[in-house]
Amino acid sequence: MRLRRAGLILLLLLPGLGLILVLIGSVIVMAFGQSVGYFALTGESGFSWEHWREQLDGRLLWRSFQYSAYIATTSSILSVLLAYPIAMWLRRPFRGSLFAGALLKAPLLVPGLVAAFLFINVISFHGFFNELMVWLGIIDRPIRMQNDRNGYGVIFLQVWKNMPFALLLLTGSVQAISDDVLNAARDMGAGSIARFRKVILPLTLPAMQAALVIIFIGAAGDFSFQAVAGPTTVNSMAQLMVRLKGEFGGYHEAGVVAVLLMALALFGSVALAGLTRVAVRAGMKV
């Protein structure tokens, strides 16, 4: 009877859960399988750790891993940090707040590649920004900003693109905090920083974690911003994966990078969410 019931539950869950498992599972199985020598598109298929050994021994992979982790962490934290004050500003409706909110969320509608091209046009050697700075007399001659080695351009684009998403999540969460709760904190001696630290942050923690996780995963797997505006001395994980497959036909090596990229997305985002929780809790006690 119990078995029958369990079977029924499984059957009912199958359309939703099954689809998710097939879609995610097939990607993971395929990537991992290729990384250990299976699903070879050219040559023989067979189990081997050789591709892992080869990649883990090389500097290229670790530089890409560090770079992607750096871009993802910085972009997600900056996006959320920027979104908070704007969400607080938009918390209570005012004349024009709807328009301001819509304008701030506009980057969500612009494809990343388009934004990246616009961006490099603006910051290129003879682009609008340099020309303006020279014309204003701030600099004597144009400076090189495009494809900077620290990835600031990529971070700028990531924040530009993702901050509206963080804003979307945080605005709803901040608006859900009642005036009475904030007034109560104020009434009991909490200034604006204490109110933010002890009431607003803990109450918006789930939204903040969701924003951080989603932005982190997206930024860790970035290809388009990196390809257009990123430094030429280092590859992002996605860029390395495409390069290994495209330039060298290394499907198995690309599989290794893919598995590591998924691991970075999973563990990085979980760590970020966990650290945020710890930080917010600690902030409440101070």
Place this chain on the structure above:
Amino acid sequence: MLRVDGVTKTFEDGFRALKGVSLNAGRGDFVTLLGPSGCGKTTLLKVVAGFLTPTEGTVSIDGTDVTREPPERRDTAMCFQSYALFPHMTVAQNIEFGPRQNRVAKDERLARLNALLTQVDLEAHQHKLPNALSGGQQQRVALARALAMRPGIVLFDEPLSNLDAKLRDQVRIEIRALQREHGFTAIYVTHDQAEALAMSDHVLVMREGAVEQEGAPEEIYTAPRTSFVADFIGAANLLTGTVLGEDGPGRWQVRTEMGTVKVASDEPPVASSVHVSWRPEDAVLANGSANGSGNGSGTGENLIQAPIVARVYQGSFTEYVLDAPERPAVSLRVHATQFGAREGETLAFHVPPDRLRFLEQVAS
């Protein structure tokens, strides 16, 4: 202790929520702001708390002008209608929040916490989150949280409105007991006249941003000055009267919708055409049945006979709705405890002249 002087509050959209309101409350007083929704009572409370800055007028606490001071710098604590407990903090953390913010030493903080938990009977719940508590318990946490600050003034914004009737009575008694024990000044906002009469030392009846009448609860109930106050505080029969002339010292003959009646009043009518009121329980039934008001000393004056159009049994008394003899469109209400009259019958009763009140002039 608290002095509010000529406070006016005009919002950005031009709406004037308060129109020159003044209020005085001494240490340990229980003052209630009573009025219907939108009369400005919560706005006044927020002005006292510091959440709103008045457009005109001043707020002083213990002789110090705090009109422009933020809430965190005032000797006040507020109990919100919604309780406004911090949902992510336990009961104990909620109560400790204020003392922590004010850097009260740990020993003192814990002493206050334990004493308050005992007083509000929540020791067993101190580690629970607010959403695990009942409405009454949440209200007690809110009260304890406010008292943990040791404020001179506690502001209550309709704190019982979310509780059921029985719990409301219980928490009402608890609030009054705590107020007496701690000796704080309470400014209490409510639209429930029974609550105001039961708890207060002083009541301000508010209407459209102004104080309509203020005084002790007994004074407000027995001697309302306007038809609004008479009608808002308890049940009242409101009539329009034409003063026909004096009928001896302090007595007037007045023609009303229920006939010509005698009114005994220390104050003369303010005009020849005035509103007149009397309470349903002030009627003395003519057949000799006691009506439960204790007012069985009717002299036989002001005998009224009116047809009963409705009879509403209320448990401790029965309410009769009657057509006014001179103008049936006007309803009269009489409360009686021992009478078995039915709809369609005629009820005869007296209204003692000293129970009829002159109110404001009838608007032309």
